[in-house]
Amino acid sequence: MCRIKILLIDDDEDDFILTRDILSHRAHGNTYELSWCNNYAEAINAMLKCHYDVYLVDYHLGKHSGLDLLNEAVRSNCSEPVIILTGKGDNKIDEEALRLGAADYLTKDELNFDILTRAIRYALRHHNTLGQLRSSENKFRILFERSKDPIMITDAEGFVYAANDAAVEFLDTTPDRLNNETLFTFYKNPEDKELFNNTMERLGSVKDMELEIISSSGKTKYCSISSFIQISQHGHKELYYSILHDIPPIKHNEREPGTSDKRISVARLANVMVREVYNPLSNINFATEELKNNPDRYRNEELLDIIRKNCERINQVTSTLIEEAKKE
Incomplete structure (x- = not known):
């Protein structure tokens, strides 16, 4: 001793x-x-x-x-x-x-x-x-800032307390403007807000809920959102920690038979594959680097959970794209 x-x-x-x-x-x-x-x-x-x-x-x-x-x-x-x-x-x-x-x-x-x-x-x-x-906070901040996936911290009304650069870019906005808006103002369909709030109130979390977002520039974007509730440091407010996964749309009605169109479809699928797999791989790479020199068993469990969830995400994307390729 x-x-x-x-x-x-x-x-x-x-x-x-x-x-x-x-x-x-x-x-x-x-x-x-x-x-x-x-x-x-x-x-x-x-x-x-x-x-x-x-x-x-x-x-x-x-x-x-x-x-x-x-x-x-x-x-x-x-x-x-x-x-x-x-x-x-x-x-x-x-x-x-x-x-x-x-x-x-x-x-x-x-x-x-x-x-x-x-x-x-x-x-x-x-x-x-x-x-x-402090160590956990620093590691979370590093993950928060470096993540390629949009991550936001909001309250139950959707007011934004923090958002990483990926979230600002995804919503085509600025940090100052985002601080004066709610996340729900970007929801295209009002029923999505109602479904999200009801699920959070009932279960305390949302997993891979798909929705359409209208960015500040007017673009419609498809994504899935996963969220969980965390009590603020002083116990006065419930905060929602949310991560968005970009889902590039695949327009089936634009596909026409023919060699040229098949090449376009393959290229499009490859592009989707790169975009969808890159973000989870970045998160996995960060988590494995943290595991190398981290003696904290509980923190390691969190890092392993990050790796597991991102592997599941890659498997889901891969399976979806394989099914889409079979339809070509």
């Missing part, structure tokens, strides 16, 4: 000795590795270099305060947890410390092994959870 590296930032050496004795509990003497720093400048340098797992910061640091140090560390993107220590309890300092981003606030007079180590454990656990959330 790796030792937890702790830096105590306190200008009083006696407090360092007391803290060291508290953490030197005979049953857990090898769990914690405590170091000491007695001035502001050395402290911020150590925090910026991320040398420790957690920081215990005294409120009084000469001409500075522990809150000054916490504030500078947060503004400098120091992500390791900081626990503020003070000689006497003060609700105002407590609230200000937590507002600035402290993991906890402890009174020195009440410190013992159980209280201090519990605060350290909880701070590290919370830090790891936040790290996993």
Whole structure:
């Protein structure tokens, strides 16, 4: 088991000795590795270099305060947890410390092994959870921005909260204009909106629902939409995460017998094949790259699900095109 590296930032050496004795509990003497720093400048340098797992910061640091140090560390993107220590309890300092981003606030007079180590454990656990959330958010944003498929985040009324470049291009619009419209304004048939909303309310998701879109330039486009509900970060609103799959129309009534027309049909099918398979392959390629260096088992399950769904999409497109080719 790796030792937890702790830096105590306190200008009083006696407090360092007391803290060291508290953490030197005979049953857990090898769990914690405590170091000491007695001035502001050395402290911020150590925090910026991320040398420790957690920081215990005294409120009084000469001409500075522990809150000054916490504030500078947060503004400098120091992500390791900081626990503020003070000689006497003060609700105002407590609230200000937590507002600035402290993991906890402890009174020195009440410190013992159980209280201090519990605060350290909880701070590290919370830090790891936040790290996993940030990692997932960053990976989702990369997938969101790089995806060749249109992806949009809307509310139940269709108002757009976010849309990737592929969505803006597919709808022939601009980000500013899209922010002032709803996704439903692009639906050609009003009954599609009603069907979509009813399905989302009843099942919480929609899978491969086909519909016609009228883009901002007036073009009619065929696509399928898959959506699911996600509660917003603060739990105030339901957000719809939707992905659109472009379905290029194949006009059967334009086909005429003859060698030349057959060549045109083959070329058209080949073009459809390229367009329909390229996007899922891009998503599969991204997911496999993420799998190479990702130790998160739950995240890997999400990536494998992306691969599985896109493989199903390729299989569906291939089967459809084979059937169309047989009719030629």
